Amino acid sequence: MKIFNLFPLTILKDTISIKETDREILVNEIKKMKQKDNNENYSSYAWTGDTKGYEFLFENKLFKDLSKKISNVILEYLKTLEINTDLLDVYYQRSWATLTENEQSINFHTHSQSNISFAYYLLKPEGSGGIIFRSSDLQNEIAKNIFTSSKLEKSLINKANAYNSDRSMFDLEQDSIIIFPSKTAHATAPNKSNQPRISISGDISIMLKESKGYEHLMPNFKNWTKF
Numbered sequence: 001m002k003i004f005n006l007f008p009l010t011i012l013k014d015t016i017s018i019k020e021t022d023r024e025i026l027v028n029e030i031k032k033m034k035q036k037d038n039n040e041n042y043s044s045y046a047w048t049g050d051t052k053g054y055e056f057l058f059e060n061k062l063f064k065d066l067s068k069k070i071s072n073v074i075l076e077y078l079k080t081l082e083i084n085t086d087l088l089d090v091y092y093q094r095s096w097a098t099l100t101e102n103e104q105s106i107n108f109h110t111h112s113q114s115n116i117s118f119a120y121y122l123l124k125p126e127g128s129g130g131i132i133f134r135s136s137d138l139q140n141e142i143a144k145n146i147f148t149s150s151k152l153e154k155s156l157i158n159k160a161n162a163y164n165s166d167r168s169m170f171d172l173e174q175d176s177i178i179i180f181p182s183k184t185a186h187a188t189a190p191n192k193s194n195q196p197r198i199s200i201s202g203d204i205s206i207m208l209k210e211s212k213g214y215e216h217l218m219p220n221f222k223n224w225t226k227f
């Protein structure tokens with residue numbers, strides 16, 4: 001007998017190395033951003049720079065080297081999908097930091113305004129919470145909602161595995177980067193480490209350099225007409 005798994009969701013994980021002195025500089029810069037924004041009570045929700053006025057982090061020259069290293073991994077992701085990057089202009093549309101204190105987390109959301117998203121773990125103490133991906137479009141769901149976690153609790157499903165799960169968690173080590181389609185719903189597990197967890201996230205837009213003859217990808221914005 002042989003089992004075939006078709007139509008996957010492809011997540012790429014790689015490692016980016018940076019000098020410890022550089023890590024310290026970037027961590028301090030992010031902590032300063034959060035401190036400037038200290039008049040809100042974030043309670044159980046992590047501080048996310050994208051909604052606090054810090055959504056263009058890679059314009060900050062301190063983050064230039066890191067953004068270049070991340071670009072190479074993004075291109076590898078596109079190549080994994082066999083997308084011809086020679087035909088594309090690739091842009092960081094937004095980039096920001098998240099700072100998660102103890103017991104904080106981030107609820108499920110998507111970045112549906114872009115194509116590809118990533119998270120790089122600049123500071124990731126052990127136990128500070130993984131990233132959880134969720135799908136509402138399960139190819140194997142032979143009866144509606146048969147694979148939600150409550151069915152597992154009620155013993156209808158013997159064991160969660162890749163064939164029958166609507167979610168999956170990656171709890172990666174510091175300096176890992178994870179890349180995924182922006183439309184994929186994701187959340188973070190609560191930080192249980194008593195130390196802050198810092199990630200750098202970003203959204204990438206791709207467009208055709210020349211759109212002549214192509215229907216499906218965004219035409220280059222240099223050809224758009226503003227009104």
Ligand SMILES: [Fe+2]
Pocket residue numbers: 109110111186201
């Ligand atoms: Fe996100």
